[in-house]
Amino acid sequence: MFDPAEVDSAIANINTLAHRLQLQLDEILRPLNLNASNYYFILKIDQAGMLTQDQLFKKIFLNQSNVTRRLKQLIDQDLVVKVRSKTDGRAWEIKLTAKGQALVAKVTTAIQAVNDLAFQQMNPAEIQHLMELLAKIELNLMTKNGANINE
Incomplete structure (x- = not known):
């Protein structure tokens, strides 16, 4: 299927592309104090309104420690709040603060700009x-x- 001499060609191309997209996202999101590693938390939480930390793990497809670390960054920026669930005291519910909600349109515009560039x-x-x-x-x-x- 692949030339044995270039067995990693497809993977290398995808990896390079992903890195270039990450750099573009980091650049365009920098004025919002976000980056390619955390902007999608804002969008996923906004789409759900409120979700548990476990639901967020499943939506984002990152390990729990990475999600927890990035959530803490967003909490420290007053973009996200994490509270104990009223229905299940063991679970944490996550929602955007007013400041986080105010960023949604700006994040969406920034992501669209990167999409427009990538797919032009x-x-x-x-x-x-x-x-x-x-x-x-x-x-x-x-x-x-x-x-x-x-x-």
Whole structure:
């Protein structure tokens, strides 16, 4: 399938692309005191309104210590608040503060600017095809011998 001499070519290209996107995101989000590692917390929490820390772990697909560390940064910036669940005292619920909610539109605009830059030479059909291919790669990586790795 791949040339043995270039067995890591696809992976290297994806890794390089991801790094370049991260640099662009870091640059455009810097004025908002956010970066590529934490902006999506703002968007995911906004979409849900309020969610438990466990639900956030599952949405973001990072390990718990990384999520906890990034949440603390957002809490320290007064963008997110974490409170004990009223229905389950063992769970933490996370929601945006007024300051965090005020950032949602700015974050969305910044992310759209990076998307516009990254996809500027692609038509909608090409973008859709790329998204389908990336979804296939993700599915391949989530399964092993036909079984879902996460189960």
